Amino acid sequence: MKLATWNVNSLAVRLPQVLDWLGANPVDLLALQELKLTDDKFPHDALREAGYQCAVFGQKTYNGVALLTRRPIDAVVRNIPGFEDDMARVISATVPTDGDLPALRVVGAYFPNGQAPDSDKFAYKMRWLAALRHWLQAELVAHPNLVLMGDFNITFDDADVWDPVGMAGQIHCTDEERAHLQALIGLGLVDSLRLFNHPPKTYTWWDYREMAFRRNRGLRIDHVLISQPLRLLARACAVDRAPRKNERPSDHAPVVLSLSSATDGAAIAA
DNA sequence: ATGGCCATCGCGGATGGA
Numbered sequence: 257m258k259l260a261t262w263n264v265n266s267l268a269v270r271l272p273q274v275l276d277w278l279g280a281n282p283v284d285l286l287a288l289q290e291l292k293l294t295d296d297k298f299p300h301d302a303l304r305e306a307g308y309q310c311a312v313f314g315q316k317t318y319n320g321v322a323l324l325t326r327r328p329i330d331a332v333v334r335n336i337p338g339f340e341d342d343m344a345r346v347i348s349a350t351v352p353t354d355g356d357l358p359a360l361r362v363v364g365a366y367f368p369n370g371q372a373p374d375s376d377k378f379a380y381k382m383r384w385l386a387a388l389r390h391w392l393q394a395e396l397v398a399h400p401n402l403v404l405m406g407d408f409n410i411t412f413d414d415a416d417v418w419d420p421v422g423m424a425g426q427i428h429c430t431d432e433e434r435a436h437l438q439a440l441i442g443l444g445l446v447d448s449l450r451l452f453n454h455p456p457k458t459y460t461w462w463d464y465r466e467m468a469f470r471r472n473r474g475l476r477i478d479h480v481l482i483s484q485p486l487r488l489l490a491r492a493c494a495v496d497r498a499p500r501k502n503e504r505p506s507d508h509a510p511v512v513l514s515l516s517s518a519t520d521g522a523a524i525a526a
Numbered sequence: 527a528t529g530g531c532c533a534t535c536g537c538g539g540a541t542g543g544a
Contacts (some may be wrong), residue, residue: 317533
């Protein structure tokens with residue numbers, strides 16, 4: 257069972273790359289962010305031909321999220337219940353699994369950017385993060401097998417930042433944002449990428465300017481957080497840098513989580 | 527270098543992203 261998240265920065269532009277990537281990486285679920293299109297423009301047909309059905313929460317010009325799955329999903333929820341928001345940022349669903357794996361509750365999210373620490377957008381980001389945490393606290397009781405994945409727009413710490421000195425206190429790196437991210441960890445979620453060994457300077461986003469990707473001047477801001485019961489089922493988590501090398505790439509790379517049951521794990525160990 | 531790039535809307539240049 258593989259689950260992936262990818263901020264595509266316009267699905268209209270990136271659809272061919274998404275189809276190529278799914279052809280090479282036939283994951284069970286792909287969470288997309290920054291669709292930048294309305295539901296009526298969503299390319300259901302092309303994705304269905306590729307073997308995926310899609311739950312979509314679109315928006316014109318900005319934001320927009322979707323869950324693409326090989327199998328039917330249930331109980332789709334859009335945005336954070338109880339939090340008034342005119343932006344399409346969150347889509348959740350219950351996803352069936354194979355074999356011994358439990359059904360998963362998957363939350364795909366596009367966290368607010370926040371622009372600058374003294375801005376109205378930052379204040380909104382803080383309110384949004386508080387609402388997300390309070391909602392997820394209850395969600396985890398109802399759905400112990402939960403995955404929170406997407407573009408968090410927050411670095412965990414300086415290891416996630418190519419220039420921690422230059423970016424100290426800047427957006428994605430403030431203490432306030434990181435405290436909110438740690439509060440999500442405090443709910444019982446685990447940063448699945450760091451369950452596994454990765455080279456230093458493993459990032460998921462690189463600025464389009466300054467040849468930042470070629471120089472690996474990036475940030476790790478796209479994350480896959482898993483609840484405690486899933487921790488023992490996690491087999492791998494990795495960033496796929498390949499799509500960032502495409503012509504006209506998204507500025508983000510996909511992150512892929514592999515889960516398998518304990519019995520599968522025993523087979524792997526043996 | 528208070529920028530550089532990219533996408534959107536829409537047809538110039540502002541806005542947002544991160």
